[in-house]
Amino acid sequence: DVQLLESGGGLVQPGGSLSLSCAASGFTFRSYALNWVRQAPGKGLEWVSAIGNDGSTYYADSVKGRFTISRDNSRTTVFLQMTSLRAEDTALYYCTFGSSSGWAFDYWGLGTVVTVSS
Amino acid sequence: DIQMTQSPSSLSASVGDRVTITCRASQSISNYLNWYQQTPGKVPKLLISAASRLEGGVPSRFGGGGSGREFTLTISSLQPEDFATYYCQQSFSGASFGQGTKVQI
Numbered sequence: 482d483v484q485l486l487e488s489g490g491g492l493v494q495p496g497g498s499l500s501l502s503c504a505a506s507g508f509t510f511r512s513y514a515l516n517w518v519r520q521a522p523g524k525g526l527e528w529v530s531a532i533g534n535d536g537s538t539y540y541a542d543s544v545k546g547r548f549t550i551s552r553d554n555s556r557t558t559v560f561l562q563m564t565s566l567r568a569e570d571t572a573l574y575y576c577t578f579g580s581s582s583g584w585a586f587d588y589w590g591l592g593t594v595v596t597v598s599s
Numbered sequence: 600d601i602q603m604t605q606s607p608s609s610l611s612a613s614v615g616d617r618v619t620i621t622c623r624a625s626q627s628i629s630n631y632l633n634w635y636q637q638t639p640g641k642v643p644k645l646l647i648s649a650a651s652r653l654e655g656g657v658p659s660r661f662g663g664g665g666s667g668r669e670f671t672l673t674i675s676s677l678q679p680e681d682f683a684t685y686y687c688q689q690s691f692s693g694a695s696f697g698q699g700t701k702v703q704i
Contacts, residue, residue: 516694518643526635526643526686528694539693542600575642584690585633585648592642 483507483588485576490593493566501561501593503576510557514583517550517561519572520592529574532559533583544570566597601625601689605697612702618674620700622687627667631691634663634672637699638683646685647672677702 489501503515517529530550531539538550549562559576573594577586602625612618622632630650635643645654647663650670660675674681682704687697 518694518696525684525699526637526688526696528688528696531693541693541695579645582648582690584631584694585645585688586635586643587645587654589642 485588485590487576487590487593490595492596494599495567495597497566498564499595501574503559503590505557511554513578515552515559515578518575518577521572530561568597571595571597601692601695603687603689603695603697605687605700607700609701612677614677614679616677618677618702620672620685622670622697624668624689628689628691630666631689632670633688633690635686636683
């Protein structure tokens with residue numbers, strides 16, 4: 482079975498940094514693009530970042546220059562390094578991917594919570 | 600970035616009703632449009648991809664249509680388990696979601 486297990490969330494002060502991980506299993510990790518999608522409390526879904534199977538990276542304008550996505554195919558893990566965090570980055574961060582179309586997300590982890598507050 | 604706008608933001612309906620949600624893109628996205636359902640406390644579920652392709656296991660009462668800039672999600676006969684929030688998402692250029700439509704009693 483496909484599994485995506487996010488970790489690394491927590492409480493961080495504004496301006497701080499945090500690194501999220503998503504450990505994947507149950508599929509050929511190196512063949513797929515992986516994404517991060519976030520959901521602020523009581524709000525809608527916001528796509529954050531993607532990394533292709535070739536290592537190409539994509540970011541939402543709201544996080545460009547502050548967040549860095551990377552992957553380690555040997556560990557079947559995708560990472561999201563977040564710096565210069567703001568209160569508006571507070572959200573549940575999901576790891577997700579599309580098994581048929583890279584950008585239609587049919588597999589999701591349960592998410593990890595990031596809270597940016599002083 | 601491509602902006603996605605859903606209407607309405609919320610709607611009230613009854614079991615058995617036919618419900619239609621509209622999603623408009625700020626530019627043409629061909630058929631690169633996906634629909635998700637999210638119930639409280641749960642992860643989003645992909646219902647429809649490529650504007651009209653029903654994902655496996657999704658009941659046939661769900662239907663998607665449209666192309667270019669305007670798309671619809673229709674639930675032909677609302678069931679109790681369909682009360683949820685629905686999101687459209689464009690996959691033409693990166694990914695962006697609509698703000699969601701809450702379907703409630």
